[in-house]
Amino acid sequence: MSTIFISIGYNNASMIATLSLLRTRFQEAVARAHGVDGVDVQVLPASNPQFGDLQVNVALQLAKAVGKPPRAIAEGIVAELQLDDFCETPTIAGPGFINLKLKTSYLDATLNATYADTRLGVAPAAQPLRTVVDFSGPNIAKEMHVGHLRSTIIGDSIARIYEFLGHDVLRLNHVGDWGTQFGMLIAFLRDTQPSALTDASTLDIGDLVGFYKRAKLRFDTDDEFKERARREVVKLQSGDPESLFAWKLLCDQSRVAFEKIYQTLDIKITERGESFYNPLLPAVVEDLEAQGLLTESDGALCVFVDGFMNKEGNPLPLIIRKTDGAYNYATTDLAAVRYRINEDHAKCVVIVTDIGQSDHFAQVFAVARLAGWLPDDVRMVHVPFGLVQGEDGKKFKTRSGETVKLSDLLDEAVVRARAHLDERLDSEGREETEEFKADLADKVGIAAVKYADLSVNRGSNYVFSFDKMLALQGNTAPYMLYAYVRVQGIARKGDVDFASLAGLDNIHIVEPSERDLAKHLLELDDVLARIAEDFLPSRLCTYLFELSQKFNHFYENCPVLNAEEPTRTSRLALADLTARTLQLGLSLLGISTVDRL
């Protein structure tokens, strides 16, 4: 029992461990008191601080099975409970709730263990999983827009969280670098700049997006051109060297623009586009054929899976090979499923795309399962996010010209952050160097955009608004950065070196606002564990926002530098632990902290 006070790795420095221990103790008590084994005991945070820290409702759940009034059941359980080592005496309230209050000594011990831990109490995964995170996925010769921001930011955050949890993560950029549009682009390149096909240095297509639009216009209005574009696709897919050369030119050109965005957003990702799977497509078809899963329908090779219907109510096929003999993205996605499992040895594959592709991936996964390519021990998940909508509630149209370019959005964010900063410095009469201001505006602007995107539940649709996305007050990145800066300000003002506080078991909780902050600090591992299950980084945003609120409450109510010892040192450590938690949490969202604002 006493081991609970001793810091031994990750066994006790976390909320997960506390809850797990409580569940076990309750199960034992229920078994002793009422002879019921293996009850699933839900230990929940108290709905109101007046009820303590945690509540257990198992007595209400057992009423029918045991055949006694809930309060009597609760009394029986409490009489058998052994919680003296970390809880005050449990109380029974209302119809039969058992309310728990953690002992301050337990909170202190757990906090000090967390403070001494570079991982802040978050245990690395017992079984590291080889994990593929497929995100971002821009299209060659098209501009990245706000939809790509969602995939990029959400995917990056998921990858960061999995990496921190100790998993072996492969970040893949499934770039749209293959398909029918390349016939059009290559044909247009031949027409307008033939010299570039033999000498890449003569290439001049200005902005690639304009090039794409001119090619598309020609494609739509010139039948002869259209026919040549079709032939280019065939040549490209069959590996014609000149076509491949032209294709590579276009990809290289696009990559420059993508790289710039990734650098701005601090995204690390390995490009493995659709073209990568091209050589693997025939084998996909052959294997499906060998299993007798292919059906010819209107000249196309299809797989039919139960549960998928078209608008006439007829079975909806997954088209593996088109009537003209070409493959499509379903084939590519099946090849990707196989490759990631067989060659990358992934046990977990996370694909982050817009919600409009949910049916497609459900069908692809179903076919993969049917073909025996997707074993039960591999977790294959589509992580969808809501559509970006215009003010009218309709989907943003890529071709309509109304799309906000991602690069413009990021620029605008930095400009706004700078304007806000200048205004504030002016009102405070502060003088700062241009370097400081420019650097800060960059960081705050990008942080604001990322946070705005990550903080809403990814499933929700998303009405695009510069004002909302670039807001700097309320539940925004600057709010959390400010809480972090306040801690650093304390250190500067008091000339305190936080590193000197390490390993001294300094933290002793006294005030209610300290207690409230402390409990929240211990919940980090529980939050991350849940995100690892449901892939909702917005949970981490909520956690960090609440942490900042609780810290500000503490800051308002508890003087730090002016407090007497040992309270002063205890509060310094608590503030530092808050800052470290904010820093870690924000880093998992891809946001870096600053020491001054």
Next chain:
RNA sequence: GCGCCGGUAGCUCAGUGGAUAGAGCAUCAGUCUUCGGAACUGAGGGCCGGGGGUUCGAAUCCCUCCCGGCGCACCA
């Protein structure tokens, strides 16, 4: 028509079958001799889309209807 998402405060959104449904923004009223005011405190504002059901208990689960978005055969 079928399928998938969604409907919670004026707006944007949280909410794990539990006690009195919460934040932010906006509005109004306060807090500056105290560690940095991008802060803090308080107020108003809700038939949780409607109706049934399951349950000791439902915003949460089931059924049904209404509204919105998206998808539904060779684009990705």
